[in-house]
Amino acid sequence: MHEIDQVRGFNRAVTRRIGLLRDKFLGRGRPFGEARLVYEIGSAGIEIRELRRRLDLDSGYVSRLLRSLEGQGLVDTLPASGDARVRCARLTSRGLAEYEELNRRSDSAALSILAPLGASQRERLVAAMAEVENLLLASDVVIKPEPAGSAAAQWCLRQYFELLGRRFEAGYDPGQAAPAGADDFTPPRGIFLLARALGNPVGCGALKRSVPDIGEIKRLWVASSLRGLGVGQKILDLLEAEARKSGLKLLRLDTNKALREAEALYRKNGYREVPPFNDDPYPDHWFEKRLD
Amino acid sequence: MHEIDQVRGFNRAVTRRIGLLRDKFLGRGRPFGEARLVYEIGSAGIEIRELRRRLDLDSGYVSRLLRSLEGQGLVDTLPASGDARVRCARLTSRGLAEYEELNRRSDSAALSILAPLGASQRERLVAAMAEVENLLLASDVVIKPEPAGSAAAQWCLRQYFELLGRRFEAGYDPGQAAPAGADDFTPPRGIFLLARALGNPVGCGALKRSVPDIGEIKRLWVASSLRGLGVGQKILDLLEAEARKSGLKLLRLDTNKALREAEALYRKNGYREVPPFNDDPYPDHWFEKRLD
DNA sequence: ACATTTACCTGACTACAGTCAGATAATTAT
DNA sequence: ATAATTATCTGACTGTAGTCAGGTAAATGT
Known part of the structure; x- marks a missing residue:
């Protein structure tokens, strides 16, 4: 080939x-x-x-x-x-x-x-190197459950909150959002997945059981250099598999309009927009997907 | 930086x-x-x-x-x-x-x-790898005089003639073209430059003294994977330097309309189109450049 | 309190990669 | 004919990288 x-x-x-x-x-x-x-x-x-x-x-x-x-x-x-x-x-x-x-x-x-090299060749080389580096990283990604309280998990969450702070017009204050602690993402109540590439954390995602039979996807984050390379998709796949395994019938999630990539990912994966199912201050869209 | x-x-x-x-x-x-x-x-x-x-x-x-x-x-x-x-x-x-x-x-x-990786990521990775590989090769290129009769030089010339055969509408027959043997490209009558990357030949170019004070650029060729990366420019620069060093006042060359990259290179380097100075069957354009 | 685990250390060992100084035979230059 | 060069080989050697089997002291689990 x-x-x-x-x-x-x-x-x-x-x-x-x-x-x-x-x-x-x-x-x-x-x-x-x-x-x-x-x-x-x-x-x-x-x-x-x-x-x-x-x-x-x-x-x-x-x-x-x-x-x-x-x-x-x-x-x-x-x-x-x-x-x-x-x-x-x-x-x-x-x-x-x-x-x-x-x-x-x-x-x-x-x-x-x-x-x-000449200037334009340099530019091409540097761009291509960045592309290769990121894709090599992406191809090395391993996603595994991780205690939500671990240093690596906390690091990812900090990155995630910082991203929200940058993207949201009014910034982001974790205190104002619906609280979700490490316990919510710890089996059997939920799970926290961590993506690593070459040993370093590069993404995360969590599943939280809210009401019986209903799960909620939260904290889906991918390092900026690896966005668009399928890492988020993999994390989402694994979270859904986890949800099915633990017998959940419905998955829900909310997201902010500033997170366009996330919204596109959810729509692509069959999540349908629904009326608000909570009154958190930050989300603009609420989605759900029925699991079979 | x-x-x-x-x-x-x-x-x-x-x-x-x-x-x-x-x-x-x-x-x-x-x-x-x-x-x-x-x-x-x-x-x-x-x-x-x-x-x-x-x-x-x-x-x-x-x-x-x-x-x-x-x-x-x-x-x-x-x-x-x-x-x-x-x-x-x-x-x-x-x-x-x-x-x-x-x-x-x-x-x-x-x-x-x-x-x-997914299909589109694979494609991106493969393309970026090819780009990096070629630019790394280009950055390793070393151009040095080489006996025109050496195996490496002959290999390049074969590649060159094959290229002409493919590009020219009527094919190319070395026998019909103006004869130029290894002697013409051997000092002091001329010179043959070979470009190597990682030790392997990837390009060539020759200078031939035709009339006293007038030199002719010939056999300028660069491996297809390295085209557009400045190798031809470097060979041309060195040939011109060589011409100046040996006291030539005028450089001439001819080329076929099918060799668009070469023509662009010559024009960019200050070669002006002139009336035919020979009656070879293959060229469509004749150029010259005065050396100062 | 006692056993286990963790973090680090030492000593003994191996494999791999490579260099250097000749030695020999065939070939080329003079 | 003779000297110089080339291609290969052998023996002796070095440095790097790493493994493995214990051993000690501090910390942790029960």
Whole structure:
């Protein structure tokens, strides 16, 4: 199939060009593994367990790498406040200098791709790279139930509320809206789904059982860079499947006219507009869909 | 600068996603270095020196890898006909099976990216990948003088003549055209420039001194996937620089109306249309440009 | 209070990727 | 004929990346 060939060609071209650049620019003097660590520790420092999680590395290996970086005077570790088992890695001033240097090299690597191109080609390349990046992310999306109180879930909800605040003419105040706490989205009363791409949260959606047999879709949000790539559709599909599984007969939701993409998504999925079923201050449209 | 950030973001996203895929799909059982070799030897076999050149590997290292593959019964080597120093590597039937398996895995890796996406997203991804691939190639282009008789130069010229054959209404027969041999493009009488991207020829152009003080631009060709990305412009710039350096006062060229991109390029670069200065059967337009 | 889990560490080990210094035989240049 | 070059090979070596099996101390569950 022609699509597959293009993807394979892309993989080869990119691993050669980008891979070579990586070795050329970042590999100088310092092993790549160490550079990765310095980069990930960053100027703010980081808990070692978080470091392990992000880079998906063996705990012994990370430990050894940190010892090596300590030996070079780039890093020091200190116990985290609160839990004395946890340790934090921090860059020393020399480490910080190395971090800046890595950033400069990353910039140079990027520039070495852009520099030979003319202005219009640069623009095309940058646009196409953004498109590929977002679609690769979209193709990696995994949607799973998540405790509504978890840090990742809370982060998504903050993004969602901020979006509402920006979009709504009069802003958005969670206090004024119909209250819905983590309990409402916790089984068996409801469920909270989180979408992750490359491990990072990029979207969410929740189902809340309001009246027996009736469920309500809430908190459907997708990171702006991934909008229009089918992530919202997937979350909605899974929420509906969940609703069917728990025997709900009807799904309801409300939305504001400023959220055009959401409204289009609901209409496309067979939600019909109905008279208001609540008196929340924010929604302009109310929808429902009968499940069979 | 925003462009640089996008390129860096792309690099990170792609190395993670594509890099992980590579390890997951190709790394099974066989070291990546060996897999690369099997892949590069391919169904047709290959001279070992060519293998070294393409993968840019140490000769001892390649030798060792080949011994290992021989030990596994995947490869055998035999002297090349003609030069007894050169050896050819060929896949045995077991090696061929492994090669097919690698291809299947590459396909699966590509599919694992495409599969989670909807049809329109796939289309967008494939298009953006092609765009990125071509622009990355374009940004890697290096243009250097090359003996007009070399294999790479001859390959480009074949591509060029094939293009003429396709574009011209009446086809193209090199025998009918004004003769120009490798000598005409060899210093000091002329020069032949070759554009390579990732080591592979992707374009060419030649300068031929016809009358004292007058040069002629000929054989300007760019691979179709890289057209419109500034490669032709660069070749032309270098040919003009070369002409100036050797003291030419006037540059001439002729072209056929079917080669619209070329004509646009010449006009953009200050070539003015003039009456025919030769009676070749193929050109429809004649141009010249005074050098200062 | 005691067992279990969590976070981190050390030591011992492996595989992979690659480099470098010759050695040998065939070919080409002078 | 002889020297220089080319293509390949072998042996000895290095550095990087990573795994695995324990071990210690702090925190948590019961």
